[in-house]
C-alpha cells in the first residue's frame with residue numbers, strides 16, 4: 605500500500621482557530637486554546653497517523669502586532685515554520701470575518717514550493733447567506749491550490765482536509781516515517797502542564813494579565829501515584845499579582861482547581877498542584893528572563 609509522509613504548517617491571524625484545528629486533527633489536546641488573542645507562543649508539533657500516512661503538523665503563534673521581545677520570539681517561530689521545508693501550508697482564516705481581507709494578508713507567506721490550502725474556519729458559527737457573497741470574490745483573487753470551509757470545533761470537513769493534504773505529500777516507505785506511531789507531539793508533560801496553567805489564566809483573568817503571564821514548573825515529581833507539581837506564575841506588576849491571588853486567595857484557588865483537573869485528565873492520574881505568584885517587571889522585554897522562561901530560539 606502507498607504510504608504518504610510529510611510536513612504541514614498551519615498559519616493565520618491570532619484567534620482564528622489554528623490550535624483548535626490541530627487538536628481536532630490529532631484527537632488529543634496538544635495545544636492550548638482560548639477565546640483571547642495571542643494564546644499560542646511556541647510552535648507545537650502534532651503527529652497524525654493513519655494506516656496510509658504520517659503527517660507532521662506544526663501549529664504556530666498567530667500573526668499580531670509586535671510590541672515586545674516576546675512578540676518577536678513568536679514571529680520568529682512563524683517564520684521558521686513557514687520557511688523550513690514544508691510540503692503544505694494551511695492558511696486559516698475566520699469565517700465570521702471578511703474573507704478576502706484576511707486571505708490577502710496571508711497570500712504571500714511561505715515558500716513558493718509549498719502547496720497551499722486556504723481553510724475558512726468556524727463555519728458552524730456563520731450562515732451560508734453570509735459566506736456566499738464573499739466566495740465569488742475570494743475565488744477570483746485566491747491563488748492557493750485549494751479552498752476549504754470547515755469547522756475545527758465540530759470537526760466538519762476536517763477529514764476532507766486530511767485527504768486534500770495527502771494528495772500533496774510524497775510517497776514514503778512506512779519504515780522511513782519520521783516518528784514512532786505512538787508519539788503524537790514533540791512536547792513533554794512538564795511543558796504541557798505549564799501550558800494548561802497558562803490556558804486557565806487566559807480563561808479566568810482579563811485585560812493585560814494573561815498576556816503578561818509566564819508559567820514555570822519547579823517540581824514535577826512522578827515517583828508516586830500522586831504526581832506532585834509545583835509551578836511559579838510570573839506576572840509583571842504587584843497589582844496583577846493581587847488580582848491573580850484574589851480576595852482571601854479565592855481566585856488562585858479557583859485557578860489551581862481547574863488547572864489541576866485538566867492536568868489530571870491529561871496524565872490520567874491524581875495530581876497535587878502548588879501555585880506561587882511572583883512579579884518580574886517587564887519580563888517580556890528582557891532577553892535573559894525570556895530565555896529563562898523558555899522563550900528563546902537557537903538562532904539568538
Ligand SMILES: Nc1nc2c(ncn2[C@@H]2O[C@H](COP(=O)(O)OP(=O)(O)OP(=O)(O)O)[C@@H](O)[C@H]2O)c(=O)[nH]1
Nearest residue numbers: 618619620621622623624638642643644666756757
Ligand atoms: N465557533 C467556532 N469557534 C472556534 C472554531 N475553532 C476555534 N474556535 C474558537 O476560537 C477561539 C480561538 O481558538 P484558538 O484555537 O486558540 O485560536 P488560534 O488561532 O490558535 O489563536 P492563537 O494561538 O492566539 O494564534 C477559541 O475560543 C476557540 O474555541 C470553530 O470551528 N468554530
Ligand SMILES: [Mg+2]
Nearest residue numbers: 622623643644
Ligand atoms: Mg493557537
